[in-house]
Amino acid sequence: MSDAEIKLMIPGPVSVSPEVLQAMSQPVVPHYGDNFIHLYNETLDLLKLVFKTNQDMFLYVGSGTAGIDACVGSSLAAGDKIIVGSNGFFGDRLIWIAEGNGLVVVPVRSNLGSELDPANFLQAVQEHPDAKAIMVVHIETSTTIINPIAEIANIAREYDMLMIVDAVSSIGGVPFKFDEWGLDLVATSINKCLGAPPGLSPIAVSQRAWQSINALPPKNHGWYSDFRTWKKYATEWVDWHPTPVTMPVNNIAALNIALKQLMEEGIEHRYQRYRNLAIQLRQGLTSIGMFPMTPDHLLNPVLTAAFGPEGIPTSQIVKYLANKHKIIISGGLGDLKEKTFRIGHMSPVVNKEDIDLVIHALNQFPD
Numbered sequence: 001m002s003d004a005e006i007k008l009m010i011p012g013p014v015s016v017s018p019e020v021l022q023a024m025s026q027p028v029v030p031h032y033g034d035n036f037i038h039l040y041n042e043t044l045d046l047l048k049l050v051f052k053t054n055q056d057m058f059l060y061v062g063s064g065t066a067g068i069d070a071c072v073g074s075s076l077a078a079g080d081k082i083i084v085g086s087n088g089f090f091g092d093r094l095i096w097i098a099e100g101n102g103l104v105v106v107p108v109r110s111n112l113g114s115e116l117d118p119a120n121f122l123q124a125v126q127e128h129p130d131a132k133a134i135m136v137v138h139i140e141t142s143t144t145i146i147n148p149i150a151e152i153a154n155i156a157r158e159y160d161m162l163m164i165v166d167a168v169s170s171i172g173g174v175p176f177k178f179d180e181w182g183l184d185l186v187a188t189s190i191n192k193c194l195g196a197p198p199g200l201s202p203i204a205v206s207q208r209a210w211q212s213i214n215a216l217p218p219k220n221h222g223w224y225s226d227f228r229t230w231k232k233y234a235t236e237w238v239d240w241h242p243t244p245v246t247m248p249v250n251n252i253a254a255l256n257i258a259l260k261q262l263m264e265e266g267i268e269h270r271y272q273r274y275r276n277l278a279i280q281l282r283q284g285l286t287s288i289g290m291f292p293m294t295p296d297h298l299l300n301p302v303l304t305a306a307f308g309p310e311g312i313p314t315s316q317i318v319k320y321l322a323n324k325h326k327i328i329i330s331g332g333l334g335d336l337k338e339k340t341f342r343i344g345h346m347s348p349v350v351n352k353e354d355i356d357l358v359i360h361a362l363n364q365f366p367d
């Protein structure tokens with residue numbers, strides 16, 4: 001099966017539009033000078049519209065995890081305490097990232113398939129007023145749950161803690177309000193709802209976060225992964241070379257086109273279009289007896305998980321769709337391995353016909 005024939009419906013990376021692909025194949029140009037600065041600044045401005053922020057934005061080179069790791073390492077020092085929410089695989093990963101940075105972690109857990117509960121964070125901050133930060137995943141991609149980050153951020157604000165968010169699978173696909181929600185450090189990745197190929201982690205940093213970052217000892221956490229380095233170049237070399245390292249220029253050109261396409265469609269329209277796909281998919285799954293994992297009020301506009309037929313490991317369904325129908329979906333992750341399958345509809349090029357196709361293919365299983 002050639003890559004061009006497959007229909008990619010996993011929760012990232014996603015299929016990208018032909019115009020975005022074309023930007024990837026343009027001649028390589030330098031990551032400095034007037035043309036690059038124009039592309040870079042325009043891309044940051046477009047990202048600010050999606051994050052809904054007027055604060056600092058960087059295009060960190062690496063996957064989403066690299067961005068989150070840098071948010072943690074840049075703003076906190078080994079030995080600091082952090083409250084970390086987890087209701088699934090990616091929340092657990094945040095705990096590992098915090099521990100890997102030498103932090104003392106206070107976990108706040110909810111069951112798989114339930115939202116994180118702000119009341120539990122209130123209790124945790126009251127028991128640990130010395131914690132410096134709260135960190136949570138926005139969309140827990142393993143279960144599709146959307147966590148109430150605005151409410152949790154309110155608690156962080158009240159108790160003067162930083163609010164760090166893993167928005168890797170949410171930004172560009174569901175409403176996001178960095179400034180209004182009072183967030184401090186947020187990382188996403190470009191290969192999910194933003195509709196570009198993998199390689200960059202856009203990051204927003206609040207003024208409050210800078211106060212913490214700048215108060216840390218100068219040699220705290222590497223150099224590349226210290227946002228002070230990025231800020232220094234964005235300030236001191238702004239007129240010719242605004243980043244500390246060689247940038248993947250084609251990737252930035254591709255992201256730039258993907259963001260312009262998002263603006264052309266309209267952010268609110270995009271959100272609603274994804275939501276409609278989710279509704280269509282949930283109805284289709286229910287009609288063939290493969291029920292969505294979460295109830296309708298927990299609908300996720302960009303990603304749907306469902307249970308397969310009783311007693312059948314879901315990897316068989318994933319393989320069947322790939323081999324017989326050339327549709328690539330994902331299995332369950334972590335404790336949900338072999339129990340659920342997941343269908344991503346977070347690509348700008350996924351449409352109603354694709355949802356019909358996937359339902360049709362699932363309905364044939366296991367012919």
Ligand SMILES: Cc1ncc(COP(=O)(O)O)c(C=O)c1O
Pocket residue numbers: 011012063064065066090137139140141166167168169189
């Ligand atoms: C919520 C969430 N966080 C982090 C990651 C890891 O992102 P990356 O593989 O880009 O490092 C993912 C990937 O699926 C994710 O869904």
